[in-house]
Amino acid sequence: MFTLAKRRAASSSRALTKIGKFSGSHRTLSTKVGSPSTRNWLYVGGVGSLATAIGAFYYGKKSIVDSPPSDLFPFESTTALQDIAPPQYCTGDELKTAISEISKIISQNQIVSSGPELDGHSRNGFATHPPEADQIPKYIVYPLSTEEVSSIMKIAHKYNVPIVPYCGGTSLEGHFYSTRPGIVLDTSRMDKVLKVHYEDLDVVVQSGVNWVELNEQLDGSGLLMGCDCGPNAKIGGMVATNASGINATRYGAMIQNVISLTAVLADGTIVKTKQRPRKSSAGYNLTHLFIGSEGTLGIVTEATVKLHVRPKFETVVVGQFPTILDSTNTVAELFQNGIQPGAIELLDQHSMHCINYSGYTSKPWLEVPTIFFKVGGINEKVVNENVKAMKAIALKNNCEAFIFAKDKAEQEELFSARKNIFYSILEYGKNEIHEDVGLWVTDIAVPLSKLSPVLETVNQLIIDSGLQYIIVGHVGDGNFHADIFYKPEEKAKCEAVVNKMMEIGLANEGTSSGEHGIGNGKRNFLQLELGEEAINLMRKIKMAVDPKRILNPDKVFKIDPEDKGTN
Ligand SMILES: Cc1cc2nc3c(=O)[nH]c(=O)nc-3n(C[C@H](O)[C@H](O)[C@H](O)COP(=O)(O)OP(=O)(O)OC[C@H]3O[C@@H](n4cnc5c(N)ncnc54)[C@H](O)[C@@H]3O)c2cc1C
Ligand SMILES: *[C@@H]1O[C@H](CO)[C@@H](O)[C@H](O)[C@H]1NC(C)=O
Ligand SMILES: *[C@@H]1O[C@H](CO)[C@@H](O)[C@H](O)[C@H]1NC(C)=O
Ligand SMILES: *[C@@H]1O[C@H](CO)[C@@H](O)[C@H](O)[C@H]1NC(C)=O
Numbered sequence: 001m002f003t004l005a006k007r008r009a010a011s012s013s014r015a016l017t018k019i020g021k022f023s024g025s026h027r028t029l030s031t032k033v034g035s036p037s038t039r040n041w042l043y044v045g046g047v048g049s050l051a052t053a054i055g056a057f058y059y060g061k062k063s064i065v066d067s068p069p070s071d072l073f074p075f076e077s078t079t080a081l082q083d084i085a086p087p088q089y090c091t092g093d094e095l096k097t098a099i100s101e102i103s104k105i106i107s108q109n110q111i112v113s114s115g116p117e118l119d120g121h122s123r124n125g126f127a128t129h130p131p132e133a134d135q136i137p138k139y140i141v142y143p144l145s146t147e148e149v150s151s152i153m154k155i156a157h158k159y160n161v162p163i164v165p166y167c168g169g170t171s172l173e174g175h176f177y178s179t180r181p182g183i184v185l186d187t188s189r190m191d192k193v194l195k196v197h198y199e200d201l202d203v204v205v206q207s208g209v210n211w212v213e214l215n216e217q218l219d220g221s222g223l224l225m226g227c228d229c230g231p232n233a234k235i236g237g238m239v240a241t242n243a244s245g246i247n248a249t250r251y252g253a254m255i256q257n258v259i260s261l262t263a264v265l266a267d268g269t270i271v272k273t274k275q276r277p278r279k280s281s282a283g284y285n286l287t288h289l290f291i292g293s294e295g296t297l298g299i300v301t302e303a304t305v306k307l308h309v310r311p312k313f314e315t316v317v318v319g320q321f322p323t324i325l326d327s328t329n330t331v332a333e334l335f336q337n338g339i340q341p342g343a344i345e346l347l348d349q350h351s352m353h354c355i356n357y358s359g360y361t362s363k364p365w366l367e368v369p370t371i372f373f374k375v376g377g378i379n380e381k382v383v384n385e386n387v388k389a390m391k392a393i394a395l396k397n398n399c400e401a402f403i404f405a406k407d408k409a410e411q412e413e414l415f416s417a418r419k420n421i422f423y424s425i426l427e428y429g430k431n432e433i434h435e436d437v438g439l440w441v442t443d444i445a446v447p448l449s450k451l452s453p454v455l456e457t458v459n460q461l462i463i464d465s466g467l468q469y470i471i472v473g474h475v476g477d478g479n480f481h482a483d484i485f486y487k488p489e490e491k492a493k494c495e496a497v498v499n500k501m502m503e504i505g506l507a508n509e510g511t512s513s514g515e516h517g518i519g520n521g522k523r524n525f526l527q528l529e530l531g532e533e534a535i536n537l538m539r540k541i542k543m544a545v546d547p548k549r550i551l552n553p554d555k556v557f558k559i560d561p562e563d564k565g566t567n
């Protein structure tokens with residue numbers, strides 16, 4: 001049984017009650033009334049109503065009642081870190097027992113514990129706080145259905161096993177990096193497209209479906225899923241991180257695209273958040289609650305996701321500008337003129353150098369700030385009219401080269417420069433900076449009107465540091481990444497620059513994460529951005545649905561008062 005430790009003395013000024021250790025659901029109050037050790041203690045529970053308990057407190061009487069313990073349901077609306085006891089996870093033996101129970105309900109090939117597989121599920125090379133040797137998970141478990149996830153969670157809950165949900169492993173802030181040795185629950189084998197509703201423009205999928213493959217399957221129907229992100233990402237991870245990519249300008253992030261979810265809670269309970277209407281005002285929006293929750297509130301097993309009609313005609317246009325300011329001014333002016341491109345992707349001069357360097361496209365580029373646009377419409381004529389208007393606006397803003405694709409092949413060639421940027425910069429960094437070069441990938445977002453000044457300031461900041469970097473922006477929604485290279489010995493310097501960059505973003509009414517999320521990398525910035533009370537409210541929600549804190553522990557915010565991490 002999960003034991004609840006005493007609430008900490010530090011919290012007494014704001015806490016109404018103090019709770020003692022207990023290990024059963026029925027307790028009797030046998031200590032003497034008013035003795036020093038019990039004076040501050042209140043026993044609360046199900047038999048007596050909460051009102052009685054509160055009343056008893058205020059009138060100084062004692063109330064003898066059952067669970068739920070008020071340690072988990074204290075009267076405060078929020079949960080401060082110092083008000084909770086450290087979580088108690090399974091011992092190594094208990095984990096083995098749990099795995100042997102799990103192995104009775106799924107087949108052998110669904111449980112893996114080989115070194116390479118554990119390693120592969122512990123890090124992906126992007127985030128800067130990889131697990132220590134004693135934090136690596138012990139098992140990877142591959143469920144095949146919602147029911148299996150539920151049964152597994154019941155066992156994990158019984159033995160207090162830390163469970164890290166995992167899908168495509170492409171997240172960038174250490175979202176799935178284990179911090180407590182337990183189980184990684186990999187839902188990628190749940191990869192069935194369950195039903196396409198062509199007329200309703202939605203699709204029901206299991207969480208392991210990859211978005212690229214889904215779009216390939218939908219290709220003939222003229223429909224597509226609006227969200228995109230890392231090519232290997234899968235629906236469960238995309239829901240959990242509120243993914244948004246190149247097409248978010250037009251179709252929105254996951255939050256605008258998910259209609260309903262099936263999720264399994266920490267204790268194995270299965271919930272479906274909605275039926276299938278596009279619009280509903282029925283009750284709390286539980287769908288919304290799970291989106292962006294980074295696997296800390298439940299395991300997504302199925303999702304109903306909106307589909308969009310592919311534009312009948314689409315082309316790619318590229319504008320190259322002398323300065324970033326000219327490029328972002330162009331975008332602002334396009335919006336002001338009611339022109340809504342399908343994608344608006346900024347690559348700065350350093351990115352263009354990497355693309356040029358890597359030779360991923362046959363075309364040599366000017367090494368200046370460049371915007372890649374997708375422009376779609378119901379026919380070629382409409383699209384051409386749009387392109388004409390765009391060209392006029394770009395030229396007015398000092399555009400040096402305005403390039404448009406002549407045919408499909410050229411469209412792909414042009415846009416591939418944007419698509420391959422990640423690989424181009426990695427190649428450049430390894431060859432030209434250091435063979436073990438690190439790349440610190442960050443993403444801040446600010447209100448559109450602040451984008452240009454913030455970009456200028458950030459540019460200058462990194463230049464002054466002497467580090468090399470590139471800036472890539474999903475400019476349509478004011479969201480950009482500064483990816484900074486650092487040699488092994490420059491990590492601290494790089495971290496200082498990133499910290500400063502976050503401060504600049506926040507000072508400009510921005511956010512510390514425009515799209516990648518918090519994971520284990522940005523908890524401190526989330527605190528800085530939202531303040532303690534907002535985090536305490538998140539923690540309260542977490543404690544309400546996962547009081548044992550077994551789901552993706554230590555991500556987004558701290559759940560353990562003994563967690564001394566500064567990230
Ligand atoms: C080259 C590259 C480009 C990228 N571009 C973009 C971009 O343009 N936009 C963008 O938003 N992101 C981008 N990303 C980041 C990444 O692709 C997204 O964050 C993506 O949503 C992660 O999905 P995943 O399936 O890989 O999730 P994972 O990395 O496996 O997991 C991410 C989080 O979701 C949780 N999770 C996983 N599965 C489940 C589940 N079934 N139920 C509940 N929680 C779960 C995990 O615990 C973790 O917290 C990029 C990454 C790369 C490598
Ligand atoms: C974005 O949407 C367009 C249609 O507007 C489509 O052609 C393209 O493939 C999508 N891109 C991604 C990365 O999904
Ligand atoms: C609930 O949240 C989902 C996901 O963000 C969203 O698509 C839907 O419109 C929301 N519903 C309501 C009624 O707000
Ligand atoms: C999801 O992303 C959208 C678009 O970037 C943003 O408006 C929204 O606040 C995000 N929601 C969550 C819960 O992360």
Ligand SMILES: *[C@@H]1O[C@H](CO)[C@@H](O)[C@H](O)[C@H]1NC(C)=O
Nearest residue numbers: 355356357358364365366367
């Ligand atoms: C682009 O790269 C090519 C090959 O590396 C190089 O010859 C050319 O000078 C570069 N272009 C610019 C504008 O620097």
